[in-house]
Amino acid sequence: MARIDIDQLTAGIRDGRYRALAQAISLVERDDPAATRLLAELYPSTGKARILGITGSPGAGKSTLVDAMARHYRSLGQRVGIICVDPTSPFTGGAILGDRIRMQELYTDKGVFIRSMATRGFMGGLSRATNDVVDVLDAFGFDVVLVETVGVGQDEVDVIRTVQTNVVVLVPGMGDDIQAIKAGIMEIGDVFVVNKADRPGADRTVTEVNMMMSLVEEHSEWVPPIVKTVASLRQGIGDLAGAIEKHREYLVTSGELERRSRERVRIRIETRLKDQFMQRLVGETITPERYSAMLDDILHKRDNPHDAASALMDRVKF
Amino acid sequence: MARIDIDQLTAGIRDGRYRALAQAISLVERDDPAATRLLAELYPSTGKARILGITGSPGAGKSTLVDAMARHYRSLGQRVGIICVDPTSPFTGGAILGDRIRMQELYTDKGVFIRSMATRGFMGGLSRATNDVVDVLDAFGFDVVLVETVGVGQDEVDVIRTVQTNVVVLVPGMGDDIQAIKAGIMEIGDVFVVNKADRPGADRTVTEVNMMMSLVEEHSEWVPPIVKTVASLRQGIGDLAGAIEKHREYLVTSGELERRSRERVRIRIETRLKDQFMQRLVGETITPERYSAMLDDILHKRDNPHDAASALMDRVKF
Numbered sequence: 096m097a098r099i100d101i102d103q104l105t106a107g108i109r110d111g112r113y114r115a116l117a118q119a120i121s122l123v124e125r126d127d128p129a130a131t132r133l134l135a136e137l138y139p140s141t142g143k144a145r146i147l148g149i150t151g152s153p154g155a156g157k158s159t160l161v162d163a164m165a166r167h168y169r170s171l172g173q174r175v176g177i178i179c180v181d182p183t184s185p186f187t188g189g190a191i192l193g194d195r196i197r198m199q200e201l202y203t204d205k206g207v208f209i210r211s212m213a214t215r216g217f218m219g220g221l222s223r224a225t226n227d228v229v230d231v232l233d234a235f236g237f238d239v240v241l242v243e244t245v246g247v248g249q250d251e252v253d254v255i256r257t258v259q260t261n262v263v264v265l266v267p268g269m270g271d272d273i274q275a276i277k278a279g280i281m282e283i284g285d286v287f288v289v290n291k292a293d294r295p296g297a298d299r300t301v302t303e304v305n306m307m308m309s310l311v312e313e314h315s316e317w318v319p320p321i322v323k324t325v326a327s328l329r330q331g332i333g334d335l336a337g338a339i340e341k342h343r344e345y346l347v348t349s350g351e352l353e354r355r356s357r358e359r360v361r362i363r364i365e366t367r368l369k370d371q372f373m374q375r376l377v378g379e380t381i382t383p384e385r386y387s388a389m390l391d392d393i394l395h396k397r398d399n400p401h402d403a404a405s406a407l408m409d410r411v412k413f
Numbered sequence: 414m415a416r417i418d419i420d421q422l423t424a425g426i427r428d429g430r431y432r433a434l435a436q437a438i439s440l441v442e443r444d445d446p447a448a449t450r451l452l453a454e455l456y457p458s459t460g461k462a463r464i465l466g467i468t469g470s471p472g473a474g475k476s477t478l479v480d481a482m483a484r485h486y487r488s489l490g491q492r493v494g495i496i497c498v499d500p501t502s503p504f505t506g507g508a509i510l511g512d513r514i515r516m517q518e519l520y521t522d523k524g525v526f527i528r529s530m531a532t533r534g535f536m537g538g539l540s541r542a543t544n545d546v547v548d549v550l551d552a553f554g555f556d557v558v559l560v561e562t563v564g565v566g567q568d569e570v571d572v573i574r575t576v577q578t579n580v581v582v583l584v585p586g587m588g589d590d591i592q593a594i595k596a597g598i599m600e601i602g603d604v605f606v607v608n609k610a611d612r613p614g615a616d617r618t619v620t621e622v623n624m625m626m627s628l629v630e631e632h633s634e635w636v637p638p639i640v641k642t643v644a645s646l647r648q649g650i651g652d653l654a655g656a657i658e659k660h661r662e663y664l665v666t667s668g669e670l671e672r673r674s675r676e677r678v679r680i681r682i683e684t685r686l687k688d689q690f691m692q693r694l695v696g697e698t699i700t701p702e703r704y705s706a707m708l709d710d711i712l713h714k715r716d717n718p719h720d721a722a723s724a725l726m727d728r729v730k731f
Contacts, residue, residue: 131719138717353712360711360718367722368694369687372729376686379731393678394671399456400678401449404685411690412730413697 099129105136108235113205116235120210123227134227137234142356144176144233147339148255149243150283151264156290160264160326161243165207167332168239176232177209178225180244180254208237220370222253226363229257253366255283257359259352260342262335264288265304267296284319286338292323292331317345380410417447423454426553431523434553438528441545452545455552460674462494462551465657466573467561468601469582474608478582478644479561483525485650486557494550495527496543498562498572526550540571541684544677547575571684573601575677577670578660580653582606583622585614602637604656610641610649635663698728 099122107115119137122130149164151157158179165175212225225242232240244254255261263284289300301321308319320338324331346352377386392398417440425433437455440448467482469475476497483493530543543560550558562572573579581602607618619639626637638656642649664670695704710716 131723135717135719138719139714142714357708357712360708364708364711364718364722364725365691367718368725369691371722371726372690373683373687375726375729375731390675390678390682393682394675396457396460399453400682400685401453401456404682404689405449407682407686408689408693410731411693413693413728 099127101129101132101136104133108137108231109140111236113208116208116231119231120228123231124212124224126224130227134230137230140234141230142233144229144237145239145339145343146229146233146257146259147239147241148258148261149241149264150245150255150261151288151290152245152266155264155266156326157243157264160288160290160324161241163324163326163329163332164241164335166329167336169204169206173238174206174236175208176229176235176237176240177207178228178232178240178242179209179211180221180225180242208232220253220366222257223363223366223370225254226257226359253362257362259346259355260285260339262286262288262339264290265300266291267294267300285317285342286335287319287321288324288331288335289321290324290326293325293328297323315351316349317342317351376407376411381407417445419447419450419454422451426455426549427458429554431526434526434549437549438546441549442530442542444542448545452548455548458552459548460551462547462555463557463661464547464551464575464577465557465559466576466579467559467582468563468573468579469606469608470563470584473582473584474644475561475582478606478608478642479559481642481644481647481650482559482653484647485654487522487524491556492524492554493526494547494553494555494558495525496546496550496558496560497527497529498539498543498560526555538571538684538688540575541681541688543572544575544681571680575680577664577673578603578657580604580606580657582608583618584609585612585618603635603660604653605637605639606649606653607639607641608644611643611646615641633669634667635660635669694725694729699725 099118104115104119104122108119119133122133147164149157149161161177161179165177168175210228212221212228229240229242242254242258261283263286265287267289287304289297289304291297301323304321320341322331322335322338324335326332343352346355377383381389389398389403393400393403417436422433422437422440426437437451440451465482467475467479479495479497483495486493528546530539530546547558547560560572560576579601581604583605585607605622607615607622609615619641622639638659640649640653640656642653644650661670664673695701699707707716707721711718711721
């Protein structure tokens with residue numbers, strides 16, 4: 096691959112060139128060493144985009160909802176970046192969800208940029224990669240960045256924790272709700288959507304969410320609203336955008352936006368530090384071969400994980 | 414608190430004293446500095462227990478199934494340790510599932526030991542704490558250790574990755590299955606259980622699991638069996654134990670047991686190293702106050718996360 100001119104790429108992003116955008120995202124996804132400089136250069140231009148999470152189980156209609164939301168923001172003249180996090184197995188790395196309905200029509204609109212990311216195969220993890228791509232889209236000038244996730248796994252939870260407003264999408268039907276609610280998704284929602292609200296049981300689902308919400312112990316001043324939508328018919332999207340806007344106002348006036356932005360910074364830096372630490376530890380203080388032999392020694396009881404960890408830490412000077 | 418005599422505690426565990434067991438587990442859960450020495454002392458006595466994961470959504474009947482399995486292994490004269498991982502919110506730390514049905518009768522049987530662990534509040538994380546408690550139970554002489562989890566979040570996925578055989582519990586009803594399957598739980602199952610199999614739709618669920626299994630790309634030689642149970646009536650438990658035993662034989666003959674045990678060692682040591690790194694980095698190379706000021710600088714664009722991480726890493730000598 097040709098040497099990457101970071102200055103040119105940075106200028107390309109600032110000038111809004113789509114070719115530079117695609118190049119930059121590829122660089123960032125690969126965690127190319129040059130990406131770090133690019134991101135450092137772009138960082139001062141970030142902070143203007145609204146970063147929204149759209150979280151829900153497969154089958155909840157997230158893609159259709161994201162599509163409808165993108166159209167809504169476009170109709171207001173805003174530019175929309177979309178990051179779809181595709182759930183893949185934590186064990187084989189194979190994507191199960193190949194049947195995602197893509198928003199083909201939107202691709203011809205330069206005001207919408209869509210990127211799919213699989214949950215594996217990113218150096219430093221999905222959370223690192225997603226946040227870096229959000230920064231690139233933000234610096235490029237997208238007004239809204241939608242991050243669509245299933246919300247399962249620490250990686251995805253980390254992604255959710257770095258958005259400004261998280262929209263949790265549910266569908267009518269008790270089974271799904273119990274799942275979503277009891278698995279902790281309940282407490283990560285700033286706004287709840289009951290999508291496919293033309294199906295039977297929509298009102299019951301709204302009631303159930305309200306009931307579960309009353310059981311959550313600690314509440315901030317913000318009481319998450321529940322919005323009914325039929326994304327396929329683009330119904331309720333204005334209400335949803337309104338609820339998101341209200342949450343934005345709450346974030347700003349309560350100081351929560353500052354708190355969340357700070358937490359976002361902390362998560363990002365610590366994720367990167369921990370990964371760099373392991374990379375350098377195995378490589379600079381111990382060869383990969385000796386590290387492997389050490390694991391074998393522990394496995395066969397010639398050593399134990401506790402003393403081995405201490406011995407490795409002793410080689411690092413703080 | 415009185416000074417802990419680790420030699421006495423280690424001897425107590427080896428001699429099978431229950432008071433020492435409870436003390437040791439408390440020590441380990443707190444990640445007390447003395448716990449490291451205790452675990453290092455006990456480590457050579459580990460490796461004899463069967464470590465089984467029982468993973469499934471709330472409402473799948475995991476607790477009842479674990480109860481029935483414990484009775485089964487007890488009837489064969491085996492001692493059973495049970496670790497129940499209670500899902501709590503990643504954000505408020507409050508346990509939602511207070512309604513767990515506990516296996517009161519079993520408490521009077523010294524051959525069964527039950528410990529509940531919440532998913533938050535452990536230094537070094539739940540995965541670290543759970544694995545250390547598994548080691549204590551193993552060293553104490555429990556023949557089987559059952560680790561019950563909901564299987565959501567990286568912490569729990571890490572726990573699942575460290576068991577020898579993972580049993581995924583499903584219930585009849587399409588909604589639940591789609592959830593479980595698509596969220597990646599499908600590929601973490603060594604044995605599948607369709608519990609509450611006296612309900613309508615049990616056979617359909619078996620068919621669905623079979624269908625989904627055929628879609629999973631990479632398969633090992635092991636084809637996960639699907640066992641129907643009615644845990645509340647203790648039906649199908651012998652079949653389940655048989656399937657687990659067959660998986661054990663596969664693990665041993667294929668070399669997969671060695672591979673998994675090695676991966677368990679690797680995950681455990683790296684989790685501990687990363688946590689110790691962050692603890693020492695913020696404290697020894699930078700004061701918590703200056704670290705906090707650094708995050709503020711990044712937040713307000715006076716610095717960027719990439720250069721800040723590099724600067725921190727530069728202070729560490731490998």
